[in-house]
Amino acid sequence: MFHLGWFLGNGFGIQPWHGPFTGRGMTEWTKPDMYRDMTSALERGGFDFVFIEDTSMIEDTYGGSADLTLARGFMAPKNDPMPLVPLMTQHSKHIGVIATASTTQYPPYLAARQAVTLDHLTEGRYGMNVVTSVTHRVGQNFGYDKLPPHDERYARAAEWLDVVSKLWNSWDDDALVLDPSVPRYADAAKVHTIDHRGEHFSVRGPLNTIPGPQRRPVVAQAGNSIPGRELAAEHADTMLAMGKSVEQMKAFRDDMRARAAAHGRNPDDLKVMFLVTPMLGETDAHAREREAQRLAYAQSDAYIEHILWQMSYISGGEVDFSTFDLDAKMPDVVGNGEQSSMRQYVTGNEDKTLREVVTTIRQIDDLGLIGSPDTVAAKMGELMEEVGGDGFLLYPEVTRRSIAEYADGLSPALRRRGLIRDGYDHTTLRENLRSF
Ligand SMILES: Cc1cc2nc3c(=O)[nH]c(=O)nc-3n(C[C@H](O)[C@H](O)[C@H](O)COP(=O)(O)O)c2cc1C
Incomplete structure (x- = not known):
């Protein structure tokens, strides 16, 4: 069996809004309804998670202006995805939601606290996609003249995740006493400062909220460069990878498993999800x-x-x-x-x-996944067999029609072949990710 995720590649932004089957996309994208419907439909389809992209800027590199960006709605306008997360999980019980948090935008304390809060609100189904941001325009919205150089951003991200992880561990497992007869809520001796003083961050801690259902929310990573791979190998439960060919996918996954093992981790705990754009049809x-x-x-x-x-x-x-x-x-x-x-x-x-x-050249390939749900399901099975696992991150356009094509067309075809889950064994995102 393999895992399925859905990449919401334009984040909590404007989705297809002109052309057939786009409904009220032009105005509805700011509301939670479509995203909530999507999460419920994809849970019916056995998906592990929805993965929300995010970036905080209005692009104006092309042609030196924001004309095209705003005429077409390319990556902007876009809402903050974090408040959407618990609304998305309201009508579902098992599927997770992973949202993007940039190490350039968030101080680590704020990110650690927000992630745990979202883990509580989603009852253990939250994941944080850690990115370093892409453009100078993002940097300029957060106090930089320019976005720091690529490898420097990753060095900062490594320290950032280290601080976030320490904060998530600042409450011992038995810190909660929960005894109303004393009364004693928590034991201060089991809640620790982290006293982190590093090159980029100084954070005292402890975190001022109690651990959520997952204790450590799921961590995802999207960069495929060498420093991106290293960050994922050390910290991530899942990562987004480019799928180009069977050979490249197998080599990429083997490389990630070796890197995870070198960090003393069980390679099975890092699920490499290949980003693909299949093309489905009725036949x-x-x-x-x-x-x-x-x-x-x-x-x-x-x-x-x-x-x-x-x-x-x-x-x-x-x-x-x-x-x-x-x-x-x-x-x-x-x-x-x-x-x-x-x-x-x-x-x-x-x-x-x-x-x-x-x-x-396409940034995201279809890997030959073109056909009826049955044909595509069979090819996905063959591909995963050759690559070795772990799953696909599907990147279709976002309309209610395409959501149905995947949740009610492709998923049943995959399920008939025993390739994806038929129900969930657990309630938290990490447990479901690790269940096979
Ligand atoms: C498919 C994909 C999705 C990404 N999603 C985001 C995102 O949502 N927000 C963001 O700021 N950066 C995003 N990134 C950027 C990377 O995560 C990374 O932080 C950085 O740009 C360097 O990427 P690299 O390791 O491939 O060089 C994404 C990158 C890829 C390849």
């Missing part, structure tokens, strides 16, 4: 037709502009891709943002034109 022919439409759209000016916009963002706001000749060679630039994502466009494509790269 294989219908799915191929939809794929043909997607490929045709990938040649359009609107698509090219969107990808150039996106590359400008993931370069860390350092490269304005509107300034290059589309028919000249792919520029050799990586920038200070998501380096592993940028390398997918750059490395090995030096002889292609920018237009060829933009129209043929």
Whole structure:
């Protein structure tokens, strides 16, 4: 069996809002209803979690202005995902919600306390995705002139997670006395300061709330660069990984398992979830037709502009891709943002034109998962067999129709093959993640 997650790639932001089947997306995205429906539907479909992206800025790298960003709703406007988390879990009992917290935005004490609070409110189903942020624009909203350099951000993130972990452990297991006859609520001798004084943070502690149902909320990590992998290997319960081919996926997972073991951890406790964008249809022919439409759209000016916009963002706001000749060679630039994502466009494509790269290379692949639910389910089973585990993080567009396609189309097909869970053995996110 393998695990399933759903990547809400535009966070608590504007979801598809024009075109067929988008309902009231234009105005409804700020309300909890669709996200709550989604969580309940995906629990019916046996998903382990919904994974919410987040970033705090309005992009203006592409073309040097926020025109395109705000005309189309690219990554902005966007609400804070944290208050949404407990609303999302209200009508479900088992599925988890992982939300993104940036080490650039949150002081560690605030993040540790918020995560435990959310763990209480979700009854043990909260996960925190630790990122270092991508662009200077985020840095500039949080007191920096520029976002710190990539590896420095990760060094800071490592200390940040160390502090957060110490705070989560600042209450001993038996610190709660809960004896009304004395009366004594907690034993101060079992609640400890952490007295952390490091290069980036000074935090006294202890945390001023009691441990939640998971004690240590689930930790996720999304960067695939070497320092990103190290951060995940030491601390994460799950990580988001790029799926490109069976060989690359197997090598990536083996690498992560070896790194986790080197940190003295059981590699089975780190679930590597491969990000993929399958294309479902009612029949294989219908799915191929939809794929043909997607490929045709990938040649359009609107698509090219969107990808150039996106590359400008993931370069860390350092490269304005509107300034290059589309028919000249792919520029050799990586920038200070998501380096592993940028390398997918750059490395090995030096002889292609920018237009060829933009129209043929996808940041997130479909891995050939195109077909009816049955066909896609069978292929997912074969892929996982070869890779060795642990699961997929699906990244479909977010409409009520697509949610139904996965929860009520793909999941039953996977379940018929015994590939995903048929119900949950536990109530907390970590226990369910570790149950196979
Ligand atoms: C698929 C994916 C999702 C990410 N999600 C977020 C996010 O929600 N918010 C954010 O600030 N950074 C996000 N990041 C950025 C990374 O987590 C990371 O902190 C940083 O940009 C460096 O990435 P790298 O390790 O690939 O170089 C994401 C990266 C990837 C590849």
